Amino acid sequence: MLSKKTKYALHALTYLGKHKDEKTVLIQDIAEEHGISHKFLENILLELKKAGMLGSKKGKGGGYYLIKEPKEIPLSRVIRLLDGPIALLPCVSLNYYEPCAECKNEAICGINRVMIQVRDETLKILENKTLEDILKEE
Amino acid sequence: MLSKKTKYALHALTYLGKHKDEKTVLIQDIAEEHGISHKFLENILLELKKAGMLGSKKGKGGGYYLIKEPKEIPLSRVIRLLDGPIALLPCVSLNYYEPCAECKNEAICGINRVMIQVRDETLKILENKTLEDILKEE
DNA sequence: ATAAACCCTATAAAATAAATAGGGTTTGTA
DNA sequence: TACAAACCCTATTTATTTTATAGGGTTTAT
Numbered sequence: 001m002l003s004k005k006t007k008y009a010l011h012a013l014t015y016l017g018k019h020k021d022e023k024t025v026l027i028q029d030i031a032e033e034h035g036i037s038h039k040f041l042e043n044i045l046l047e048l049k050k051a052g053m054l055g056s057k058k059g060k061g062g063g064y065y066l067i068k069e070p071k072e073i074p075l076s077r078v079i080r081l082l083d084g085p086i087a088l089l090p091c092v093s094l095n096y097y098e099p100c101a102e103c104k105n106e107a108i109c110g111i112n113r114v115m116i117q118v119r120d121e122t123l124k125i126l127e128n129k130t131l132e133d134i135l136k137e138e
Numbered sequence: 139m140l141s142k143k144t145k146y147a148l149h150a151l152t153y154l155g156k157h158k159d160e161k162t163v164l165i166q167d168i169a170e171e172h173g174i175s176h177k178f179l180e181n182i183l184l185e186l187k188k189a190g191m192l193g194s195k196k197g198k199g200g201g202y203y204l205i206k207e208p209k210e211i212p213l214s215r216v217i218r219l220l221d222g223p224i225a226l227l228p229c230v231s232l233n234y235y236e237p238c239a240e241c242k243n244e245a246i247c248g249i250n251r252v253m254i255q256v257r258d259e260t261l262k263i264l265e266n267k268t269l270e271d272i273l274k275e276e
Numbered sequence: 277a278t279a280a281a282c283c284c285t286a287t288a289a290a291a292t293a294a295a296t297a298g299g300g301t302t303t304g305t306a
Numbered sequence: 307t308a309c310a311a312a313c314c315c316t317a318t319t320t321a322t323t324t325t326a327t328a329g330g331g332t333t334t335a336t
Contacts, residue, residue: 002226003324010249011240026281034240040326046283059334060280075256088140102149102172103265110275111148114267121263129252137248141293164312184314197303198311245300 006082008036009044010134013073016054016066017135024056024063046081051081070131076123086126087119094119144220146174147182148272151211153194154204155273162194162201182220184264208269214261224264226256232257 015030027045031038045064048054055067079086080095090098091106092115103109140148153168165183169176183202186192193205217224218233228236229244229252241247 001223001228005324007227007238007249008240014248019221024281028281034242036240037326039328043284043326044284046287046305056282057334058280058282058332059336061335062281062333075252085139090139092145100145102146102174104172107300108276110152110272111145114213114272115274118263118267123261125256125259129256134252137251138246143293143308162312175295177297181295181315187313194313195303196301196311196313197305198309198328199304200302200312202313 002079003083005044006079008034008041009048009078009082010044010075011036012041012064012076013048013070013131014134014138015054015065016064017070017131018138020066020067024061024065026063047081047093050078051134053077068133073131074127075129076126079126086122087115089115090114140217141221143182144217146172146179147186147216148213148243149174150179150188150202151191151204151216151269152203152272153276155208155269156276157205162199162203164201185219186216189215191215195233208273211269212265213267214264217264224260225253227253230254230257 011034012030015033016025019025027042030036031041044096045054045056049056049064053066053068053073054061054064056064076086085093085096087093087096089100089112090096091100091103091109091112099106100112103112106112143195152167153171154163157163165176165180168174169179183192183194187194187202191204191206191211192202194200194202214224223229223231223234225234227238227250228234229238229241229247229250237244238250241250244250
């Protein structure tokens with residue numbers, strides 16, 4: 001399951017996508033819309049900004065805005081940023097690889113091999129679904 | 139990512155699959171092979187037994203054994219049993235449904251709709267990969 | 277000047293996962 | 307028939323991760 005962080009990030013991105021004709025959107029507006037703590041959401045938006053998905057403007061009249069086209073933001077990107085690996089095991093993660101302690105020899109581990117296949121197929125799904133798909137459904 | 143419980147369960151099932159010509163296998167043998175605590179593994183094997191995947195024999199000379207063909211044990215089954223939902227959000231889980239607190243109206247939520255699609259495609263993968271696929275790779 | 281907004285780091289609280297403990301029950305074998 | 311080896315069960319503790327809070331600092335439009 002996705003963490004609340006990721007879930008909130010998706011809500012925030014969706015909100016920003018729906019209001020992209022407005023120049024900026026306030027944290028407070030998104031937080032109120034979804035009943036999220038202002039401060040918690042702030043941390044999430046900062047991460048999205050550092051990752052290059054959002055821009056922001058300081059000072060009175062400032063706020064956040066999308067700096068990418070919704071179709072350029074795949075679910076895989078958001079999930080990896082806030083939740084970490086998409087792979088089901090550390091030993092098959094592309095971005096967060098770690099060996100499995102209980103595995104004597106990864107090279108001959110059937111679980112490892114199958115999980116690589118699962119990872120590749122799952123990635124295909126999550127790379128193809130983007131913020132645009134979410135917006136189209138609203 | 140899968141919990142250690144699920145990972146250990148997969149290792150245990152694989153071990154049992156590789157030794158299915160022997161009548162029974164001891165917890166201790168599996169635990170030693172993968173450096174898992176005997177007691178922790180015991181709890182996992184009991185769950186697998188309750189779920190109808192394993193049989194066991196008490197008393198001296200007893201142990202655990204597979205009671206299903208490896209191809210009848212899909213990953214989805216093991217994951218759901220030990221880890222819970224396969225869906226990425228509670229509001230799209232088939233087996234562990236719960237509404238999302240921050241969602242005002244699930245019926246018009248684009249995230250919900252897209253996550254239903256992701257769930258269906260992910261399920262296809264995890265239902266098609268079975269213990270047999272793991273055993274074939276070893 | 278000032279208020280409204282973003283930015284940053286650290287810490288606390290809550291929830292979950294992982295492991296341990298301690299015994300009970302069953303059953304094959306000597 | 308005693309005993310040891312194995313499964314069976316429940317509860318508790320420990321560790322880790324997630325979630326949330328706190329408290330301020332910096333920037334900028336008006």
